[in-house]
Amino acid sequence: MDDRPTILVIDDEPANIEIVSAVLEDDYEICFALSAEQAIQVAHAARPDLILLDVVMPGMDGYQLCRIFKADPLLCDVPVIFATALGDDEAELRGLAVGAIDYVTKPIRPATLLRRVRNHVQMKRMRDQLTEQALRDPLTGLGNRRMLERRLQAELHRQAREGGLIAVLMLDIDHFKGFNDSYGHPEGDRCLQAVSASLAQCVRRSGDLCARYGGEEFACILPGTDLDGALSVAEAMRAGVQALGIAHRASQVAPVVTVSIGVASGRCDMGGDNGFWLTGADRMLYRSKLAGRNRVSGQAMTTEPDARGRSQCAPDGSHAPAPAPPPGGEARTG
Known part of the structure; x- marks a missing residue:
């Protein structure tokens, strides 16, 4: 069984998903979605360790989708990195305001993407470990x-x-x-x-x-x-x-x-x-x-x-x- 961290890539352009997959597939299990509606289903099924989310998509955009993820008890702790060609400060601030943890711009720079994904996955796993300790009863070892x-x-x-x-x-x-x-x-x-x-x-x-x-x-x-x-x-x-x-x-x-x-x-x-x-x-x-x-x-x-x-x-x-x-x-x- 593959125990590598799972990354969910959400983008309406298959070519962009292929680029990201080529960068990350050696170290991570990759799943993907081409729309917001599909992304919600895949996220619940895969329980990813990190979500790489495109901002500009037809129908529901990345900002709206991020809000849904952050309101979902099953997904709210999953870090979200926005990926977009919008390189201005206003777009970045808006992404952070709806719950994203980081921002990368297109075209993707492989070394930058790999480093940021690795950092945030490691931080999530450390947070998960600390949370697990805080949620355990010290006498019995059961959950509290x-x-x-x-x-x-x-x-x-x-x-x-x-x-x-x-x-x-x-x-x-x-x-x-x-x-x-x-x-x-x-x-x-x-x-x-x-x-x-x-x-x-x-x-x-x-x-x-x-x-x-x-x-x-x-x-x-x-x-x-x-x-x-x-x-x-x-x-x-x-x-x-x-x-x-x-x-x-x-x-x-x-x-x-x-x-x-x-x-x-x-x-x-x-x-x-x-x-x-x-x-x-x-x-x-x-x-x-x-x-x-x-x-x-x-x-x-x-x-x-x-x-x-x-x-x-x-x-x-x-x-x-x-x-x-x-x-x-x-x-x-x-």
Whole structure:
């Protein structure tokens, strides 16, 4: 698999794309688009590391397209370099004002283009590394709440464009305060690390995310997953944590550490924001706790217009919690 940085070249003249490709193809994976509309589709599919964008194009020009990229949660961090025959200061300032990071003029000077592309790709990768560190929970190594909220926003945006599904899980370690009181906070930290590792083993696809939401609470995002699929993952998580066999003498549920899980799943819509999905999953988590803990509860969601005609998500049904398992036993979804 080619792991070279990807450059998206957008120009309505194929000859210009060929020139740029000849300069960059030895070091970068090149994809291209001949129009703004095509560029939006290619950018979402390729997720480029840098965009080289022509200013003057028929229909939507480069300035308008750059604004769209910068407003898109999936593409807003991708650096944009404008390439144009317009060499005046006003054109350059306008490009920078709409979010471009640099400017090159036509005819392309190969050494200059190669140097600027290399510099900006390297800077983006450094920024990505720093961002990744800032979005990780230092104790568990999972994503933190900020990462989860960013990823959820981006996935809702993407899935809404594609009419796709998403599932959100909220998890809580049962009676964790009692665990800390009984065994001490160092043991509590080791428990959190062990539970985190177990949860992460159940989230294997590249688009999935498991994050520490805060304290003993975790959350997961499963793009493209229906309710049955999400319940299956949640049950694997529940069973996996119980199978760790971490002693918990303060638990009123089982002699070992267990988790309660809530699931919300359904089709995305532009009106379905982070708060709704997280609240839906949290509501199901609360149902699991009320029903005795150490179980999974889930709810399917559908999209309906509200009284003002705006899109929103509404409950479509629920997945009844399993009966309380015996100590050391397994719960069932159903």
